Amino acid sequence: MTTPGLVEHFFRHDYGRLVAVLTRRVGVRHLEVVEDAVQSALMAALTAWTENPLPDDPSAWLYRAAYNRLIQDLRRESGRLRILERAATDLSHPVSPVSAEAIHEDMLRMLFVCCDDTIPWESQLVLALKTLCGFSTAEIALRLFTSEANVHKRLGRARERLRRASPNVDTPPEKLAARLPSVHAVLYLLFTEGYLSAHDEHAIRRELCDEAVRLATLLANHPVGAVPETFALLALMHLHVARLGSRVDAAGGLLLLEEQDRSLWDRERIRLGAEWLARSARGNVFSRFHAEAGIAAEHCFAPSFPETRWNEIADLYAMLERIAPSPLHSLNRAVAIAEWRGPEAGLLVVEGLAPPTWVLGTYLWDAVLGDLHRRAGHSEIAQRHRERALESAPTDAVRDLLRRRLAAPD
């Protein structure tokens, strides 16, 4: 449902903007007070805007409301704690409108705060979802397939670190640059949580992907983040999102890549992805994001499934394995090689692997082996893997897809 005068996600995104802007002014130690003040301002807006017409500039209204609330809360706290010595002078400045550039800068700082090395990565992710994306703990739990208690625990850990942290919001750019890999990791994680999620509801998955794209775009447009790895990361996000809509059929069932209607792929997204990919190719860095974006681009630009350049994809997976060794990347290389040179060649790759037990237990392992053996005509072995894959499939949608893919040859 939309509202005239307010953009989509206005409340949630303004929450993120306000938390970033106000935290920058008073220091990370006061993050919780800031979040409470912003929440109160949104509640006040909800009441005021239903009783009176929407103000001309809702963001400015919210900023004033949150700012005033924050000063009140901090003053009350300082009466007891005397912690305002530094912030007091900052806060006595009159409320001035915040420029778009300043908001951009503050949100980026907040992103780096969330990715502070001293915070465990699960907590980094949750903190970013809470402070920058404006999700509640219940909403985060739903999206990450975990309990609210767990989200609370992770947030608590992050907050405890930040309370003890020096007021480091003004970290110089060269120090921020050193934290860039953590920022990339969190954005990548945020994206894959959405993209690879087994969540049944498409909209929920899509939302996490959109948030990851939003924050990565912010990063790519800032001097500290404007490096080839960021561009490649953003390229891979766009190239994956371009194909999100075609992954399900009308009934919501998952579709195999070869079954997807390629005319549904989002051309504008593919164009954006290609642009960022081109920018990422300047310089002499080849990151895992470059390899993954390259693979996604091969799929996006292939006119059809049989016409896909599987040799290129196999090479890119080989590069990805070298940069970020994972048995799942090897498994994907085997699939590409099977498409390129036939199932026996694919099986040869798999036989050369020594996968850890956690991979052996996943449906992906059995699904790939079941498929390759079926195509190679080893129907008995194929059947064994098929049964195991169906057993360990995480959702019914995946199980249906496997049934279709691994069906005995006609």
Place this chain on the structure above:
Amino acid sequence: MPTRKYLLIQRSAPASSPTSGKEEPPSPAEMQEMYAVFNAWKEKFKDSIVDMGGRLKPGGKVATASGVTDGPFIEAKEIIGGYMVVAVESYDLALQIAREGPGIVRPGSSIEIREIASA
């Protein structure tokens, strides 16, 4: 059918009552949804809403023959939280506006609908 005016009186349990408890505040996404629902409702019934009325501040004064006192509202089980005037053809329609109104028929809150007598 001629329209009649109805006064909608919203009542809710005082904030200090144990029933209101400590519940999670709505998330920003939920607030946007609430706002959108409110706007859709207002748009749907805009021709019937004569006076949007408003929320009433807590406290107040009570004037009687013997003088003026502060409102004895603290002890009241329910306090009037707001009002609105609509002009529709029947109680049923007035009821529909009240029922579909967001945040009106929620736990601990009720709406009284009274026709305004006209000469």
